[in-house]
Amino acid sequence: MRLEDLLSYPPRDRMPCLLLYGDTGMGKTKVIRKFLLDHEPIFDRGTGVTSMPVVAMQMPAEPVERDVYGELLNAMSASGPSGDATFRLKTTCLTLMRRMGVRMLIIDEIHTMLTGTYRQQRVFLNVIRFLANDLKVPLICAGTDLARQALLTDPQLAERFEAFHLKLWSNTQQLAQLLASLGSILPLREQSQLGTAAVRRKVLEMTDGVTVRIFRLIETVAVEAVRSGKEAITLESFDNGSLVLPLVAMARLSEGRLQRHASPVRPVRLLAIAPRPFEDELLNCWRWRVASHYSSSPRQVESWVCGASGASNPHLFSNDIPTGQSATRLWALACRLKQADVERLSLQNTGRSRASFVSDPAHRGVCPSCLDENVEEGRDHYCRRCWACVEAVVCPRHKIGLEIKCAVCFRTGLFQFRSTPAGVARLFCRHCDVVVSARKFQRRDQTALLQVASLIGEAIGKVGSERERIETASRFFWSLRPEGMPYITTLGLPLPYGQRPPPTAGNAPLTSLPPAWRALTMTAIADLIFEDTCKTARFSASVREAFRQFERGPVPEYHQVSLRTRAASVLNLRAESEYRQLARGIVESEGWKSLPSKTGRASSRAIGKLMLRALNDE
Ligand SMILES: [Zn+2]
Ligand SMILES: [Zn+2]
Known part of the structure; x- marks a missing residue:
């Protein structure tokens, strides 16, 4: 055909x-x-x-x-x-x-x-x-x-x-074949006479050669044959006066509209493309990944799945923890997965408290090298569940910092899942539309920070006094000084470049901080609590004493930091010589030599990039 x-x-x-x-x-x-x-x-x-x-x-x-x-x-x-x-x-x-x-x-x-x-x-x-x-x-x-x-x-x-x-049937060999094949499928006990020329003529006369009408007619005659006990179609069958001839309208009705699924309307619509969740994937990441194939958002996919007419959906997921059974059930059905496979992705099932996860998705970093590995394996980009943990600031596999900033335009804000023309999901920078990747430049090795982070992470994962101490210490460092600055910024620590201390609220400051500030806080906590494991104790006895007081209970008055550290904190600048050294480093670097020759945006962007890299690379 x-x-x-x-x-x-x-x-x-x-x-x-x-x-x-x-x-x-x-x-x-x-x-x-x-x-x-x-x-x-x-x-x-x-x-x-x-x-x-x-x-x-x-x-x-x-x-x-x-x-x-x-x-x-x-x-x-x-x-x-x-x-x-x-x-x-x-x-x-x-x-x-x-x-x-x-x-x-x-x-x-x-x-x-x-x-x-x-x-x-x-x-x-x-x-x-x-x-x-x-x-x-x-x-x-x-x-x-x-x-x-x-x-x-x-x-x-x-x-x-x-x-x-598609022509009308005429009295030809084809019509004979059609009638013969119809005759063979009819549930009649006796041999019918559909093969005769007289029957063919009669059929054409009654149906004008329209296919559907022919089918209807033969069906009607057959039913009559069974009813009368004749059990065969003969020429006389067509002369039965009580025969109700199918009307054109009926034929049209029976033909109906084209429908792929004859099954009754499902309560949940099935998605044609529903990528399988990865073992260690974050629940929301998976939902966004599914939605990206439809250039859509999880919310919209939800309402489509429910049949679009459904009233506005309540917020089904918050912080990667489903608000109810119905939410995971809905997604599991629409994607043809077991409900357990969806529930597995929830942060709820990690055995850690809610306070040990970063609450704002925009503050959760991603490892560009891990994403590159996904590409090499021919998979979608995806966010690991462990990246949502407060201590996740360095990738344990690649020993590089988790990033929330675009490596091309340096802007922050959530990376966005999009489907490429080839139909794979990738994380894009929503500002400059570049795919997140580590290929642009070499990242700094962060093994030392990783050690601190795993130390803290281990303690947070366990229930006990160590976890409580860590939480207390993070509150201690983020409590506000009389002049309105968090304590941690007044201690002379190397603060994240170009970032004002973010406002933190509540009992668990770590959950609301971007990775750079979390890294700083964790280093400070490690110094304070795990003194023995750190080579250099940075804090003076007075800071330690202040912490002891803080631990004991609400302290109305703030301990005064020594003058030396306060002076250094006012403007967290580096020493003159340090800047000079940085500048020399930039001019001598490979990047400077390969700078675009023409002036303008391209070259000033390149210079900006070099400077930022140098400053971050202390
Ligand atoms: Zn990685
Ligand atoms: Zn960008």
């Missing part, structure tokens, strides 16, 4: 297109439905990707461009992108089709485009042209003869489409 040939057509710039046209009842939809059944979508539980060789979409109620793409997404059982930019809809469709291995697109009832205004029709034909040109898959349109005329008004499309007329 012609459709099968097209399905195995090798991709090329100009894919063949087919237009099936004929009167209502000619069985266009039947042909298509049969074809769909032969090429059912298959969901791969391993990869979470549905492969759908044939996609059949309905025409939207109005031939509006964005509705066409909306219907296409629906047909692929994909949640739509956020925002209503048509461009985004378009690219999401393309990416999904590529990812799901779509090899043929069928649009049924294409003549309904004629319900639109002239302008809408032109726009719609443009969409068809885009689909025919850019998808690189054969496009099959089905409709009445009016559809053919409409398509022909566009010369380019007229040239592309091979029209295939």
Whole structure:
């Protein structure tokens, strides 16, 4: 059959297109439905990707461009992108089709485009042209003869489409075959006489050769034959006066609209692409990763899954801990996962207290080298669950700092999951649209800090006095001095460059700090509490005494820090010589020599980069 040939057509710039046209009842939809059944979508539980060789979409109620793409997404059982930019809809469709291995697109009832205004029709034909040109898959349109005329008004499309007329049956060998095969499937005990020329003539006379009507007629006659106990169809069967002839309207009704799933409406819609969570993935990361395939947000995916009409969703997840069973159940169903596999991702199940996780996702760093490894393994980027821990400031695998800053534009703010044209999820900087990666430059080795962090992390993970001491110490360091600055900034420690101390609130300052400040705090805590394990005790006896007082209970008055450390803290500047040395380092570095020769933004950005690297590299 012609459709099968097209399905195995090798991709090329100009894919063949087919237009099936004929009167209502000619069985266009039947042909298509049969074809769909032969090429059912298959969901791969391993990869979470549905492969759908044939996609059949309905025409939207109005031939509006964005509705066409909306219907296409629906047909692929994909949640739509956020925002209503048509461009985004378009690219999401393309990416999904590529990812799901779509090899043929069928649009049924294409003549309904004629319900639109002239302008809408032109726009719609443009969409068809885009689909025919850019998808690189054969496009099959089905409709009445009016559809053919409409398509022909566009010369380019007229040239592309091979029209295939579904004709009325005439008294030929084919009709004989059709009747013979019908006869063989009827549940009648006696031999029918469907093979005679007289029956053929009679059938044609009563149905005008319309396929659906022929089927209906034979069915009706067969039922009558069973009822009367005759158990066979003969020429006389058709002369039965009480025979109710199927009307055209009935035929149309039976043909119905094209539907892929005959099953009753599910309470939860299934997502066509649902990447499997990784063993050590963070719950929210996985949800964003799923949503990224639809250029969407988890919230929108949720409402699509619930059927869109559902009332506004309550916030189902906070801080990577689901607010209820229903939330994980919903996601598990929609992604065809076990509920336990989703619950496993929650921070709740790590056995650590809520206060041991960074609360603001924007303050959780990522390891660019770990992400690069994901790329090498051919996987999506993903955020590790352990990156949410307060002590996570260095990657234990790569010994480099976890980053919240873009390595290209230096801006902070959450990295964002997006799907690439190849259909893989990557973390992007939302400001400069660059993929997060460690390839741009060598990161500094942070083994020493890692040791401190694991020391603290170990203590936090255990229940006991050590954990309490750490919490007390972090409150101690972040308690405000009379002049409004946190204590930690007044101790002469090397403060994170270019960052004002963030406002902290509550009992667990570590949970609300960005990584650089957490690193500083943990180093200070380690100095204070694990004195023996640190080579250099930085704090004077008076600081230690202050801490002892703080531990004992609420201290109304603040201990005065020695003058020396206070002076150093006012403006945390480096010594003049240190700056000179840094500058020399920059000018002598490889980076300076390979600076872009022309002046302007590119070179000043490069200089800025060198300076920042030098300053961070103390
Ligand atoms: Zn890493
Ligand atoms: Zn950036």
